[in-house]
Amino acid sequence: MKEKTDYPSILETNIFFMIIAFLLISIGAKAQKTNLHMGLLITEYLIIMLPTVTYLKLRGYTLKKTLKLNPINFKDIIVIILIIISSYPVAVFFNYIGFIFLHFFAEIKPSPIPIPATSIEFIISFLIIALTPGICEEIMFRGFILNAYKDFGKKKAIIYSAILFGIFHFNVQNLLGPIYLGIILGVIFLKTNSLYSSIIGHTANNTIALIIGYSFSNGVEEINVNVDQMNMLGAEELLISLIGLGIIALSFGFLSYKLIKLLNTGYEKDLVEINNFLPKEELIDKLYQRDNLNGYEILPIIVVVVIFILLNYLYFFL
Numbered sequence: 001m002k003e004k005t006d007y008p009s010i011l012e013t014n015i016f017f018m019i020i021a022f023l024l025i026s027i028g029a030k031a032q033k034t035n036l037h038m039g040l041l042i043t044e045y046l047i048i049m050l051p052t053v054t055y056l057k058l059r060g061y062t063l064k065k066t067l068k069l070n071p072i073n074f075k076d077i078i079v080i081i082l083i084i085i086s087s088y089p090v091a092v093f094f095n096y097i098g099f100i101f102l103h104f105f106a107e108i109k110p111s112p113i114p115i116p117a118t119s120i121e122f123i124i125s126f127l128i129i130a131l132t133p134g135i136c137e138e139i140m141f142r143g144f145i146l147n148a149y150k151d152f153g154k155k156k157a158i159i160y161s162a163i164l165f166g167i168f169h170f171n172v173q174n175l176l177g178p179i180y181l182g183i184i185l186g187v188i189f190l191k192t193n194s195l196y197s198s199i200i201g202h203t204a205n206n207t208i209a210l211i212i213g214y215s216f217s218n219g220v221e222e223i224n225v226n227v228d229q230m231n232m233l234g235a236e237e238l239l240i241s242l243i244g245l246g247i248i249a250l251s252f253g254f255l256s257y258k259l260i261k262l263l264n265t266g267y268e269k270d271l272v273e274i275n276n277f278l279p280k281e282e283l284i285d286k287l288y289q290r291d292n293l294n295g296y297e298i299l300p301i302i303v304v305v306v307i308f309i310l311l312n313y314l315y316f317f318l
Contacts, residue, residue: 007066008059010297013148016055017164018300020140023047025170025311036114037128049136052144067143070194072264079262080188080197084204086256087184091205093242093249095177100238102173106316109173115213122214130210134203141165141182142189142198151290158186167304172312181205184256191263 008016028047032039056066063069099108113129116122141161149157162182166175181202189198293301 007061007147007150008056008144010148010151010293013145014293014297014300016052017145017168018304020048020051021168021170021304021307023051024168025307036112037124040128041132044132044136048140052140056144066147067139068147068189068193068195070192070196072192072194072196072200076192076197076263077200079259080192080201081204083184083188083256083259083263084201085208086252086259087181088205088208089245089252090249090256091177091180093245094180095174096242096245098173098176100242102316103238109316111174116210117214122210125210126207130206131203133206134199134201137165137168138185138189138195138199138202141168142185143195146186146189152292154190158183158190162186164301167308170308170311172308172316187260188263191260191265197263 024043024047028039028043030039031042053063056063102108114121114125116125141164145164146157146161149160151157152160162179162185165182166177166179169175169178185198185201188201189195191197
């Protein structure tokens with residue numbers, strides 16, 4: 001039986017995820033529609049972070065231990081930023097696969113996130129669109145959800161939490177990229193045994209997107225033109241561009257793989273602290289004995305997936 005100061009069960013984690021998802025698509029969506037920047041702050045801090053921290057505290061979990069609020073060194077910070085830079089083209093490639101899929105059934109939509117046009121707007125966007133999600137979403141997805149899923153072993157925990165992270169964006173056009181990013185952030189989180197690592201990684205990823213938009217775009221009009229041009233591409237042109245992006249993604253993916261190996265490994269050290277009398281392999285077998293979700297545990301996820309499909313159908317096809 002897990003200690004109370006360890007992490008929540010899979011069932012309560014999935015129920016919590018479902019509730020936060022409901023709040024996101026109702027209160028959060030309405031707040032963002034009224035005022036995007038203020039709505040994002042409400043969504044991230046009041047709908048995602050505050051309930052997560054409050055729930056863990058009320059259930060008696062130790063935040064430092066559960067969320068892995070462990071320090072990291074300067075070298076790891078630099079390596080994490082380089083990992084995210086090299087992972088960004090791979091995430092773009094996976095999102096492009098989603099674009100191509102949608103291209104044959106519906107029109108691709110421009111991103112609702114505004115592109116900063118001035119340095120002041122860039123700073124505001126960094127604080128609200130890059131840093132804030134980096135903090136709040138990592139607390140929920142890596143600190144809470146990934147830790148809860150560690151009953152399945154670290155590989156499945158990374159993948160499951162990454163899939164939930166992708167679904168949580170509630171946009172099939174922006175699904176595969178966030179799932180890949182979630183996997184990278186999960187690896188970084190477990191490799192360093194620190195939530196600060198994934199916060200830095202998440203913030204760096206969002207900052208790259210802002211810098212690209214700020215540097216190479218003349219505003220919403222140009223973005224809309226690019227989206228319209230993409231909607232007009234034929235199957236052969238899409239395939240050629242996909243192959244080109246795939247080659248780039250493969251190269252950068254290999255680089256990020258090599259960079260990940262440079263991170264200090266805090267995860268195994270954390271395991272040894274639990275029981276230093278067992279060899280690492282036996283300890284992992286002892287800690288991780290589950291294979292799959294049971295019916296009760298998967299039901300909240302099914303509910304969210306159904307809503308995800310319905311909302312995307314309404315957005316792209318009606």
